[in-house]
Amino acid sequence: MPRPLTKKQEDFCLNIFEGKTGIQSAIEANYAFKAAAVTASENLKKPNIIARIAELRQRVEDESVATVLERKQTLTEIVRGRLAHFMDKDLTLKLSDNAALQEVIISHFGGKDGDDITTTRIKLNDPAKAIDLLNKMERIYGEQGVVIDNRKVIIIVQYDDEG
Numbered sequence: 001m002p003r004p005l006t007k008k009q010e011d012f013c014l015n016i017f018e019g020k021t022g023i024q025s026a027i028e029a030n031y032a033f034k035a036a037a038v039t040a041s042e043n044l045k046k047p048n049i050i051a052r053i054a055e056l057r058q059r060v061e062d063e064s065v066a067t068v069l070e071r072k073q074t075l076t077e078i079v080r081g082r083l084a085h086f087m088d089k090d091l092t093l094k095l096s097d098n099a100a101l102q103e104v105i106i107s108h109f110g111g112k113d114g115d116d117i118t119t120t121r122i123k124l125n126d127p128a129k130a131i132d133l134l135n136k137m138e139r140i141y142g143e144q145g146v147v148i149d150n151r152k153v154i155i156i157v158q159y160d161d162e163g
Contacts, residue, residue, distance in 0.1 A: 003048050004048075005048060005049070005052060008029045008030055008031060009029075009043065009046075009048075009049055009052075010052070011025075011028065011029035011030070012025050012026060012029040012031070012040075012043055012049065013049055013052045013053050013056065014056070015028050015029060016044075016053055017053060017056040017057065021040075022037075022040030022041065022043070022044055023036045023037050023040050025040060026039045026040040026043065068137070071137070072134060072137065074099045075099075075130040075131075075133055075134050075137075076130075076134070077098055077099040077100055078099050078100045078124075078125045078126075078127055078129075078130035079127045079130045079131055079134070080100070080127075081098060081099070081100020081101070081124050081125065081127065082100075082124075083122060083124070085098060085100065086098075086101065086122055093120050093122075099125065100124050100125055100127075101122070101123075101124060101125070102123045102124055102125045103121075103122070103123040104120065104121070104122055104123075105120070105121040105123075106118065106119070106120050106121075107119045107120075107121075
């Protein structure tokens with residue numbers, strides 16, 4: 001089990017993680033100024049410090065990638081998306097950050113009597129595709145596209161000893 005980091009070592013790791021050089025990291029972590037280069041070199045070879053820096057980097061990577069829950073929530077937004085979600089009570093367009101919304105095209109035309117005509121076309125993502133992806137994520141389909149319902153069949157076979 002790796003040794004726990006001291007306060008200076010933790011600060012050093014955080015500084016390295018922020019992109020500072022080894023020397024800058026050592027100085028800002030309150031190591032001796034004159035020995036900062038040597039301290040940085042030594043610290044960057046210690047297994048517990050290497051592991052901590054890797055952990056910090058992994059955490060950022062993990063947070064930048066959508067989790068399974070986030071992906072399911074996005075697909076569910078698409079499934080539940082309706083045109084009414086993008087309209088106010090007075091039927092004016094209300095754009096929101098919703099995964100169901102695929103495209104909005106607003107066109108302006110000049111009318112015969114000089115009035116401008118504005119048309120808005122809203123395209124939603126296909127809910128059937130989102131349902132299909134959700135089903136695949138949940139492994140609801142079998143290899144041949146057959147729905148798996150998780151039933152179990154138990155067969156008990158008994159033989160009569162007399163033959």
